[in-house]
Amino acid sequence: MDEPSSAPEHELFLFLASTAHDMKNSISVLSGTLERLLGGAAPSTNPDYPQLAHMLYQTRRLNDNLMQLLALYKKVGKPEYPFDLRPLEMGHLVEQVVAVAQVLLGSRGIRLELDVDPALVWHVDEDLVVGVLSHAINNAIHYTCDTVRLAIREVDGWLELRVEDNGPGYPPALLKAGASAAREIGGVNFMTNSTGLGLYFSSEVAKMHRHRGRHGALRLENGGHYGGGCFVLSLP
Amino acid sequence: MNAAAHAGTGALAGNGAGKIDEVDWAGKNYLVVDDFVGVRQLLRESLRSLGARNIDQASSGGEAMGLLARIRYDVVLCDFNLGDGKNGQQVLEEARARNLVNPSTVWLMVSAEKSVESVMGAAEHQPDAYLIKPITEGVLLTRLNRVWQRKQVFRQIDQAYAEKDYLRAARLCDAQIAAHKAHEIDLLRLKARLMEKSGEPARAREVYEAVLAQREYQWARVGIAKIRMANGEFEQARQMFQGVIAENRHFVEAYDQLALAYQNMGKSEESCAILERAATMSPNSVPRQRHLGNIALKIGKVGLAEKAYRKCIAIGEYSVMKTPDAYLGLARVCGRKNDPKEALRLLMSAQREFAAEHPDISLRVKITEGLVYHESGDERRARKAGAELEDLLAASAERPDVPTCLELATLLFGVGAKEAPVELLCYVIRNNHDNPLLLEEVQKIFDEAEMGEEGLALIQASKKEATDLMNQGVLLWKTGKLGEAVDWMREARGKVPHNQRILFNAAQIMVSHMQQQGYDAGLSAEAYEVLHHVDRLLPGQQRFAQLMEQLVLLQPQPEGEGVDEQEDASASAGRTVDTVA
Numbered sequence: 001m002d003e004p005s006s007a008p009e010h011e012l013f014l015f016l017a018s019t020a021h022d023m024k025n026s027i028s029v030l031s032g033t034l035e036r037l038l039g040g041a042a043p044s045t046n047p048d049y050p051q052l053a054h055m056l057y058q059t060r061r062l063n064d065n066l067m068q069l070l071a072l073y074k075k076v077g078k079p080e081y082p083f084d085l086r087p088l089e090m091g092h093l094v095e096q097v098v099a100v101a102q103v104l105l106g107s108r109g110i111r112l113e114l115d116v117d118p119a120l121v122w123h124v125d126e127d128l129v130v131g132v133l134s135h136a137i138n139n140a141i142h143y144t145c146d147t148v149r150l151a152i153r154e155v156d157g158w159l160e161l162r163v164e165d166n167g168p169g170y171p172p173a174l175l176k177a178g179a180s181a182a183r184e185i186g187g188v189n190f191m192t193n194s195t196g197l198g199l200y201f202s203s204e205v206a207k208m209h210r211h212r213g214r215h216g217a218l219r220l221e222n223g224g225h226y227g228g229g230c231f232v233l234s235l236p
Numbered sequence: 237m238n239a240a241a242h243a244g245t246g247a248l249a250g251n252g253a254g255k256i257d258e259v260d261w262a263g264k265n266y267l268v269v270d271d272f273v274g275v276r277q278l279l280r281e282s283l284r285s286l287g288a289r290n291i292d293q294a295s296s297g298g299e300a301m302g303l304l305a306r307i308r309y310d311v312v313l314c315d316f317n318l319g320d321g322k323n324g325q326q327v328l329e330e331a332r333a334r335n336l337v338n339p340s341t342v343w344l345m346v347s348a349e350k351s352v353e354s355v356m357g358a359a360e361h362q363p364d365a366y367l368i369k370p371i372t373e374g375v376l377l378t379r380l381n382r383v384w385q386r387k388q389v390f391r392q393i394d395q396a397y398a399e400k401d402y403l404r405a406a407r408l409c410d411a412q413i414a415a416h417k418a419h420e421i422d423l424l425r426l427k428a429r430l431m432e433k434s435g436e437p438a439r440a441r442e443v444y445e446a447v448l449a450q451r452e453y454q455w456a457r458v459g460i461a462k463i464r465m466a467n468g469e470f471e472q473a474r475q476m477f478q479g480v481i482a483e484n485r486h487f488v489e490a491y492d493q494l495a496l497a498y499q500n501m502g503k504s505e506e507s508c509a510i511l512e513r514a515a516t517m518s519p520n521s522v523p524r525q526r527h528l529g530n531i532a533l534k535i536g537k538v539g540l541a542e543k544a545y546r547k548c549i550a551i552g553e554y555s556v557m558k559t560p561d562a563y564l565g566l567a568r569v570c571g572r573k574n575d576p577k578e579a580l581r582l583l584m585s586a587q588r589e590f591a592a593e594h595p596d597i598s599l600r601v602k603i604t605e606g607l608v609y610h611e612s613g614d615e616r617r618a619r620k621a622g623a624e625l626e627d628l629l630a631a632s633a634e635r636p637d638v639p640t641c642l643e644l645a646t647l648l649f650g651v652g653a654k655e656a657p658v659e660l661l662c663y664v665i666r667n668n669h670d671n672p673l674l675l676e677e678v679q680k681i682f683d684e685a686e687m688g689e690e691g692l693a694l695i696q697a698s699k700k701e702a703t704d705l706m707n708q709g710v711l712l713w714k715t716g717k718l719g720e721a722v723d724w725m726r727e728a729r730g731k732v733p734h735n736q737r738i739l740f741n742a743a744q745i746m747v748s749h750m751q752q753q754g755y756d757a758g759l760s761a762e763a764y765e766v767l768h769h770v771d772r773l774l775p776g777q778q779r780f781a782q783l784m785e786q787l788v789l790l791q792p793q794p795e796g797e798g799v800d801e802q803e804d805a806s807a808s809a810g811r812t813v814d815t816v817a
């Protein structure tokens with residue numbers, strides 16, 4: 001067992017947590033207001049509509065990054081992230097992801113296709129997995145042509161969650177970074193690769209899911225249903 | 237589901253159970269609690285979009301309590317961090333403890349990030365769901381619907397639980413597991429707890445094993461370890477708790493239990509060290525800090541005890557869980573540090589703060605005062621406190637709980653009294669005549685007061701008194717004189733109000749009376765009262781669960797409402813009355 005964290009470190013943590021709490025409030029208000037504005041406007045009548053949609057996208061990115069940083073800080077520093085495994089129906093999981101993403105999708109005119117057995121039950125940390133999938137969908141929205149597909153199914157005792165798009169696919173460098181992120185921390189260059197944090201976070205979330213000696217994994221590939229980018233999370 | 241949808245058109249999401257009855261969220265009463273005005277407005281706007289008209293707002297825990305005391309809400313959206321004063325968890329705990337929310341009330345706890353408490357807190361103090369900011373309208377609606385569906389699955393079970401008909405509640409769990417696979421794990425967890433409350437640890441263990449066969453849930457592992465600990469397998473339990481901690485450093489309950497295991501093994505130092513770690517990790521628990529204070533004081537770590545008690549008082553300020561123990565403990569600390577003045581100041585504030593809810597507070601304050609003087613060597617004042625305690629005892633027939641009685645008797649012997657402590661110890665024996673460990677403890681107190689032989693005789697006389705009372709009742713019952721048996725046991729309860737075997741037998745005889753001569757509302761109410769009393773004294777007894785179940789079955793059924801499940805064999809298996817000890 002490790003020693004309990006030292007007092008100054010603990011204080012720093014409390015300070016960061018309360019600052020993050022404050023920032024979250026601001027982001028909540030910002031993204032809530034944007035959703036409201038988008039809800040009341042139509043692309044045809046409001047010339048600012050595309051800008052509003054872009055603002056929502058950026059706000060979501062800000063939020064995701066903040067959430068990921070905080071969760072990673074907790075994992076890497078002390079205290080650790082309170083991992084919370086519970087049985088969850090995939091229908092409910094998808095409901096959450098859709099609820100988070102629908103306004104942004106609608107504002108960009110992007111179709112979300114679902115291929116999920118809603119009654120399938122798996123043991124996951126819901127907040128983390130919703131965070132990972134939302135982030136992947138946000139990302140796909142940015143690169144896709146007009147469709148994003150979320151597919152969840154059981155494959156040989158694993159839960160496979162796929163976010164696919166019909167865009168040009170991941171560039172080779174990112175496919176490589178994705179592969180190394182799935183292996184270990186060292187492979188991702190946070191300074192030059194803006195997607196690094198998200199991938200690193202997602203692969204950490206995958207690894208936290210453990211069952212009878214196996215742990216989850218993340219991989220990036222091109223192809224899938226539409227020949228675009230595929231973000232694939234496998235959980236035991 | 238194989239659906240394609242244009243996002244933004246809503247209503248595409250998978251509904252797991254496949255049968256959502258539309259809930260009328262518009263007609264409900266809402267309370268929004270957040271210290272940040274922007275978030276309050278945002279949540280209010282989201283609720284209005286659902287059609288909600290009645291939305292109250294509070295900006296602090298205190299304000300929320302005021303509203304909760306006046307208005308019954310259907311939905312509470314409460315932020316965890318509320319600035320100074322009560323936090324969201326404390327608001328929830330107090331609202332539940334004071335019955336300010338209905339079982340049907342949906343309580344959603346909102347926070348900026350996941351907290352340790354949200355994962356590791358005791359199940360009965362959990363809200364219906366935690367929501368992480370930012371909360372969009374869509375998220376809010378899906379979570380409301382989900383909680384509502386879940387409440388439907390648990391409604392009947394919760395009701396049976398609230399009525400303390402644990403065995404029926406457990407059977408309802410089984411029925412729901414068959415119908416709602418998605419809730420299986422939660423239902424099994426609840427069933428295990430019900431089995432523990434029914435004094436059926438072996439069956440609880442089977443349930444935990446069934447959970448572990450599916451997934452390594454740490455609460456199930458802890459559940460089994462607790463059962464083994466209760467069974468005296470301290471070393472095995474210790475290893476299991478340590479295994480859970482190795483797996484998840486944040487499972488705070490495992491630390492608390494590990495500390496107990498060490499305590500049971502007589503390893504107070506180790507126990508204290510573990511509690512200290514748990515308190516560093518999750519400091520805002522009143523019971524944990526109190527426990528730490530007590531054990532630190534016991535092993536002479538006065539500084540640590542002081543710190544724990546002070547923290548306990550500070551976090552208790554806004555908590556419904558606060559008790560006088562930390563004040564009394566801190567007073568003892570001050571006594572050890574030769575600062576009786578500060579000790580007295582603390583005792584006065586304990587007296588003031590807890591007078592309303594703790595009727596025995598005067599006695600406990602006075603005992604602590606006596607101990608403080610006794611330990612700091614002021615024998616004159618200690619004797620004076622002793623004399624005042626004798627007066628307090630003479631003035632009332634009520635006696636405090638067993639540990640307080642023993643403490644009091646020890647103190648009174650210490651300051652030279654005799655009659656009052658002897659009376660107290662005999663009272664303790666009469667009410668616990670079949671508890672050999674306690675008898676030993678009492679004998680030890682007599683020995684230390686150099687009354688060994690006299691004490692032995694007194695213990696035996698008190699034991700016989702209780703046994704005779706019980707046996708006469710059993711004899712009447714066995715010879716079919718049910719009415720007389722009921723009357724006799726009623727009188728016996730007057731003489732020994734806290735003897736669990738006499739209480740159980742009294743309830744059993746009343747049940748038999750009704751089974752043979754028909755339901756009687758007065759008798760039924762009396763039996764419930766007796767059983768609830770014994771459950772408070774010693775929770776988790778098998779006979780409690782069995783008698784509660786039999787009482788419920790005696791209740792006449794309202795017209796048109798059938799019995800919704802079959803009476804199984806175990807319901808009638810417990811129909812025996814204790815015989816002679």
